[in-house]
Amino acid sequence: MKFDTPATTNPIDQLKVIGKPTNRIEGPLKTTGTATYAYEHKNFAETQAYGYVVGSAIAKGKIASMNLDEARAAPGVLAIVTAANAGKLGKGDFNNAKLLGGPDIEHYHQAVALVVAETFEQARAAASLVRVEYTRDKGVYDLSATVDAAGKAPLLYGAPPETAVGDFASAFAAAPVQLDARYSTPDHSHAMMEPHASIATWEGDKLTLWTSNQMIAWSVGDVAKTLGLPKENVRLISPYIGGGFGGKLYVRADAILAALGAKAAKRPVKVALHRALMINNTTHRPATIQRIRLGATRDGKLTAIGHESWSGDIAGVKPEGAVMQTRLLYAGANRMTAMRMTAMNLAEGNDMRAPGEAPGLMALEIAMDEMAEKLGLDPVQFRILNDTQVDPEMPSRPFSQRQLNKCLQMGAERFGWAKRGKPGATRDGKWLVGLGVAAAFRNNLNTNSAARVRLSNAGIVTVETDMTDIGTGSYTIIAQTAAEMMGLPLDKVVVKLGDSAFPVSAGSGGQWGANSSTAGVYAACAKLREAAAQKLGLNPEDATFADGKVKAGRRSFALGDAAKDGELVAEDGIEFGKLAEEAQQSTFGAHFVEVGVDSATGEIRIRRMLAVCAAGRILNPKAARSQVIGGMTMGAGAALMEELAVDKRFGFFVNHDLAGYEVPVHADIPYQEVIFLDETDPSTSPMKAKGVGELGICGVAAAVANAVYNATGARVRNYPVTLDKFIDKLPEMT
Amino acid sequence: MKSFTYERVDTPAAATAAFARTRGARYIAGGTNLLDLMKLEIETPGHLIDISRLALDKIEPTSEGGLRIGAMVRNTDLASDARIRRDYGLVSRALVAGASGQLRNKATMGGNILQRTRCPYFYDTNQPCNKRQPGSGCAAIGGFNRILAVIGASDACIATQPSDVGVALRALDASVETVDVAGKTRAIPYADFYRAPGKTPHLETALTPGELITAVTLPKPVGGTHIYHKVRDRASYAFALISVGAVVQRDGTGRVALGGVAYKPWRIEAAEAELPRGAKAVTAKLLAGAKTTHENAYKLPLVERTLAGVLAQAKG
Numbered sequence A: 001m002k003f004d005t006p007a008t009t010n011p012i013d014q015l016k017v018i019g020k021p022t023n024r025i026e027g028p029l030k031t032t033g034t035a036t037y038a039y040e041h042k043n044f045a046e047t048q049a050y051g052y053v054v055g056s057a058i059a060k061g062k063i064a065s066m067n068l069d070e071a072r073a074a075p076g077v078l079a080i081v082t083a084a085n086a087g088k089l090g091k092g093d094f095n096n097a098k099l100l101g102g103p104d105i106e107h108y109h110q111a112v113a114l115v116v117a118e119t120f121e122q123a124r125a126a127a128s129l130v131r132v133e134y135t136r137d138k139g140v141y142d143l144s145a146t147v148d149a150a151g152k153a154p155l156l157y158g159a160p161p162e163t164a165v166g167d168f169a170s171a172f173a174a175a176p177v178q179l180d181a182r183y184s185t186p187d188h189s190h191a192m193m194e195p196h197a198s199i200a201t202w203e204g205d206k207l208t209l210w211t212s213n214q215m216i217a218w219s220v221g222d223v224a225k226t227l228g229l230p231k232e233n234v235r236l237i238s239p240y241i242g243g244g245f246g247g248k249l250y251v252r253a254d255a256i257l258a259a260l261g262a263k264a265a266k267r268p269v270k271v272a273l274h275r276a277l278m279i280n281n282t283t284h285r286p287a288t289i290q291r292i293r294l295g296a297t298r299d300g301k302l303t304a305i306g307h308e309s310w311s312g313d314i315a316g317v318k319p320e321g322a323v324m325q326t327r328l329l330y331a332g333a334n335r336m337t338a339m340r341m342t343a344m345n346l347a348e349g350n351d352m353r354a355p356g357e358a359p360g361l362m363a364l365e366i367a368m369d370e371m372a373e374k375l376g377l378d379p380v381q382f383r384i385l386n387d388t389q390v391d392p393e394m395p396s397r398p399f400s401q402r403q404l405n406k407c408l409q410m411g412a413e414r415f416g417w418a419k420r421g422k423p424g425a426t427r428d429g430k431w432l433v434g435l436g437v438a439a440a441f442r443n444n445l446n447t448n449s450a451a452r453v454r455l456s457n458a459g460i461v462t463v464e465t466d467m468t469d470i471g472t473g474s475y476t477i478i479a480q481t482a483a484e485m486m487g488l489p490l491d492k493v494v495v496k497l498g499d500s501a502f503p504v505s506a507g508s509g510g511q512w513g514a515n516s517s518t519a520g521v522y523a524a525c526a527k528l529r530e531a532a533a534q535k536l537g538l539n540p541e542d543a544t545f546a547d548g549k550v551k552a553g554r555r556s557f558a559l560g561d562a563a564k565d566g567e568l569v570a571e572d573g574i575e576f577g578k579l580a581e582e583a584q585q586s587t588f589g590a591h592f593v594e595v596g597v598d599s600a601t602g603e604i605r606i607r608r609m610l611a612v613c614a615a616g617r618i619l620n621p622k623a624a625r626s627q628v629i630g631g632m633t634m635g636a637g638a639a640l641m642e643e644l645a646v647d648k649r650f651g652f653f654v655n656h657d658l659a660g661y662e663v664p665v666h667a668d669i670p671y672q673e674v675i676f677l678d679e680t681d682p683s684t685s686p687m688k689a690k691g692v693g694e695l696g697i698c699g700v701a702a703a704v705a706n707a708v709y710n711a712t713g714a715r716v717r718n719y720p721v722t723l724d725k726f727i728d729k730l731p732e733m734t
Numbered sequence B: 001m002k003s004f005t006y007e008r009v010d011t012p013a014a015a016t017a018a019f020a021r022t023r024g025a026r027y028i029a030g031g032t033n034l035l036d037l038m039k040l041e042i043e044t045p046g047h048l049i050d051i052s053r054l055a056l057d058k059i060e061p062t063s064e065g066g067l068r069i070g071a072m073v074r075n076t077d078l079a080s081d082a083r084i085r086r087d088y089g090l091v092s093r094a095l096v097a098g099a100s101g102q103l104r105n106k107a108t109m110g111g112n113i114l115q116r117t118r119c120p121y122f123y124d125t126n127q128p129c130n131k132r133q134p135g136s137g138c139a140a141i142g143g144f145n146r147i148l149a150v151i152g153a154s155d156a157c158i159a160t161q162p163s164d165v166g167v168a169l170r171a172l173d174a175s176v177e178t179v180d181v182a183g184k185t186r187a188i189p190y191a192d193f194y195r196a197p198g199k200t201p202h203l204e205t206a207l208t209p210g211e212l213i214t215a216v217t218l219p220k221p222v223g224g225t226h227i228y229h230k231v232r233d234r235a236s237y238a239f240a241l242i243s244v245g246a247v248v249q250r251d252g253t254g255r256v257a258l259g260g261v262a263y264k265p266w267r268i269e270a271a272e273a274e275l276p277r278g279a280k281a282v283t284a285k286l287l288a289g290a291k292t293t294h295e296n297a298y299k300l301p302l303v304e305r306t307l308a309g310v311l312a313q314a315k316g
């Protein structure tokens, strides 16, 4: 189904199932421990062996020698895979550093060997007997030292690294009110609960991988490419995923090494990456340094907006797109953005929840707060004053829908924003209390997505698509879509996901999954409706599907009757046309945060959080709320504690476990309120929905940082906002 | 993890005998620290002697009017004991500020004060660490050391001792009762329990090999207001950046011990004479001679301010 004109009225608009707060249909499996995650498949319990990954002890250099004798002789060891004995390996499209390193070492904890043994304990014990000598080369590990010499970044998903409109330099110089400030965001870990894990098994030259992966089709391609197999010989199965946040968009060492280990040991092999390997072996959100210059008239109109960002990565990887939202968020006639990059030798940086916007807004939305103060304007008003309904870099291009102002206004009212005091002026006992606001912004992306639907004579509809559910609720919204389309209750729909044997979907990434994958199911169901009507001798145009029945005029059948002579199968996908080029599709929100700061110690406690979101039709308000509060929680972490600490001498993330890399715990998170504006956007898909899974994190950290400023009068521009960065600015203790 | 053998013992004498009998043996109590370290091969005992069922799980009055806490008393049971809560509030508050409910259910009195540092380099066997591998160097000096020691450290090691309850025990003048492999018992003042790192940071306590902790004793209650303020980056389930344990009397005198600043809970009795003059005066004496890195220099003003907050709270 082509989608190249805006949607008109369609069966989804009935909203009998779609739009209702709905519990996850797979929830009971997860809460009873019967949803099988990658590492838990028992198909090969009798024959499976265990692989344990050995990570490089240095960040850059060479393996001088490797002695496997002791490890080979250890109890239970079946095989050891290294680059020297694995045969020729290719490299996937989505990773730059090799997934099995050696002799060259490209980053700390790059995999250099897999030890396969009868038991996990044996594999782990033998792994420590692999003797590796390295020669260490000098590497680049300190982003701040790269700024002066950094070069222009490469394209970011086709977007240019630099943009300019008008004459920024002159307009900024001439602006009566100016801000010129630098900000930094650290490297972040996805820190999802389930580690990267895979079980591999071969039948001849056909490989099956039970794995934990967000993007099945991409990953089939990369596994095939890395192992030199035809794609048809690779099957990926990933029905349940214990979180990904972008950390599982790509094939990682667990999958490739499980496959190689299984080949070497001639047994099914399972491999999981432990937490330290997750942090230094897999990907992370790269750190940024950002410079923001704003120029405004005295009455608060932005005339110049400049945003530059520096990031580093393994050579050949893309920049962190921290300036991307600045191209679209506020009006202003003269503007420039630039991304600069340096090749570095830390682990590979890559996408993490709202790549670009998340760190970009961490800086931009503090800058907006600072500028509002310089102008003597309320920060909510200042943002509203600089709203734009068109793409400011290309004013002929409108937004398909943009209700940022309404989010800000409604949020301000609901949150009691008017009560906000001057910086450092509000006290509650020993607590300094402050309020902060920030805009949330994240583009809506659409990706082609297909599905197969089957109708049984019992009137059960089964949906098959390689879409993944990374804990977001894909199972449920897909079931809701099929139920709405076919006129069935939810319990008459079965959803099967995450298998490369199914039609290729959008996958889970870039908050494109919900709208795209349900639109694909919509397309397949539209075909099934047609087939069912025809089978029943009804005119498809006239047939209505409701309450398990198909009706046209006075004729009525049970839906299952259409499959009386055998299962009806329909397959189709949504193919997105150019609507997203004609009008900018984005999602918007406003975050409001209240913090208390201990006036003695500087400890920060979030007291209240509110998000108001405008993100198209909300397919399942319950799941969407979970996504947004999860994003808010992650944003609180980014604001207050999350930082991969870089050892700038040895080149690795030192705090590579969940004791050192702190993420929020329950005690850090207060009541979170989420409001969705009642929206539909016909330009996005027949679902009229947009992404929401990443919007929730965008802007949160800045709202927290701004609240801390409002509480204390101390401005922190380097995340995370920890007490050591402002303790010397707190009021004297009396 | 290296393979190991295992036995369970019923009496302290059987424990020390087992230790004497086997090479490379370690006691295991709750196992919440030791097992983690074994998985990472930071500790590689060849034999484990399980002491978790020794009958040292009672809290009993001493003849001096204090309490004897058996080495196997679980952190949860200790924190909730009515006598502890009434007379030694600092102990209870420090305990519940640490770890999590599940961990405290397993963790024992003896194991808690022997838990090892949280220096991140100690946990990465690819990195030099004098404490883990004597003579290999100290990666934390010149590296990421935001959470490490500001006083009492050496050029060989700047690790901190992370126990929360240890701060309370130090402030309350506790002592540690032991029995060694020869069957000799002794009481070690908690003030003397930890060894300064010097050139040998791998030697952490006054215990001799195989010496078993049987109890920790608390002297007579000292009254006063007991406050434990643990400062950390998140609200719960994190080790202290610094902590202040204080007992403040009505007349403004009292006791102060610090966590998160040194290889042991840090207390200088002479500094306490300054308490009536306020936090600044106390801290100046308490942390005289501190040596900070650019990453952990914040701990000095943080101690002073936290102590000021604690004193304000004590005044009510």
Ligand SMILES: Cc1cc2nc3c(=O)[nH]c(=O)nc-3n(C[C@H](O)[C@H](O)[C@H](O)COP(=O)(O)OP(=O)(O)OC[C@H]3O[C@@H](n4cnc5c(N)ncnc54)[C@H](O)[C@@H]3O)c2cc1C
Residues within 6 Å of the ligand: A659, B026, B027, B028, B029, B030, B031, B032, B033, B034, B035, B036, B051, B071, B097, B098, B099, B100, B103, B106, B107, B108, B109, B110, B111, B112, B113, B114, B115, B162, B163, B164, B165, B211, B212, B213, B214, B237, B238, B239, B240
């Ligand atoms: C995730 C996590 C968070 C934590 N957070 C905190 C925190 O915030 N604050 C805090 O204070 N602690 C914290 N801890 C540490 C916890 O308190 C200790 O792990 C626990 O107290 C150790 O007690 P155990 O009985 O389990 O010791 P074990 O692990 O059994 O033993 C520890 C050591 O003591 C030795 N040992 C044990 N008993 C005796 C004895 N009777 N005589 C001689 N030697 C003995 C063992 O041989 C071993 O070397 C945390 C731990 C974890 C895992």
Ligand code: SF4
Residues within 6 Å of the ligand: B117, B119, B120, B121, B122, B128, B129, B130, B131, B132, B137, B138, B139, B140, B141, B148, B156, B157, B158, B159, B201
């Ligand atoms: S501070 Fe001590 S524990 Fe940390 S690396 Fe140095 S020697 Fe090891």
